[in-house]
Amino acid sequence: MNIRIGMFACPSCQAPSISLWRKVGATDTFPARCARCNGLSFVSAWAHFAGAFVAEGLLWGAAIAALLAKSWALLLLFPVGLVAWSALVGAVFPLRPIARGEVRRARRKTAALLGGGAVLLAVIALVAARW
Ligand SMILES: [Zn+2]
Missing domain, CATH: 1.20.5 (Single alpha-helices involved in coiled-coils or other helix-helix interfaces)
Known part of the structure; x- marks a missing residue:
């Protein structure tokens, strides 16, 4: 079994088989699949729904901050914020099994x-x- 740091436990067999990126992208229509037990799991639609707003807010927030401060470095708020949001989703929202x-x-x-x-x-x- 290949266990890496930052992997999340499969809700079916508890094996740490789901990566952060797979977890953040796991929906009920395209769930994450456990490499060990083939069990499917997903993150609540609320996380994806909130994520769309966060991405939009970060994009406009970074663009406006960069324009106001006349500093293109502030545009980095967008990717940095997305990574932080992904980490938050990984930490806060549980993976739920789905049939x-x-x-x-x-x-x-x-x-x-x-x-x-x-x-x-x-x-x-x-x-x-x-x-
Ligand atoms: Zn599993």
Whole structure:
């Protein structure tokens, strides 16, 4: 078994088999897979939801700070902040086990949402084109 520093324990078998980057990116539609027991796990959608806001805030915060201070070095706040946020997600949000059937259901739901969104956009584009 290959154990590295900074690996998180699989919620199914407790083996430290999940890397920080895999954990931060693990959703119910694309869960992390344990190399030892093949168990699937993911981080709560709230972490990803909050992450989108944090990334947006960091991007604009760093850009505005750099413009105001006239210092391009402040743009580094963005990548540094993202790394800090990833470490925070790794430390605060637990990995939760998820069954294969639930992953399939979550993927169907996401596909339906994306499909619905695409249809809605197509309808709006068609309506706008007639004006
Ligand atoms: Zn495992």
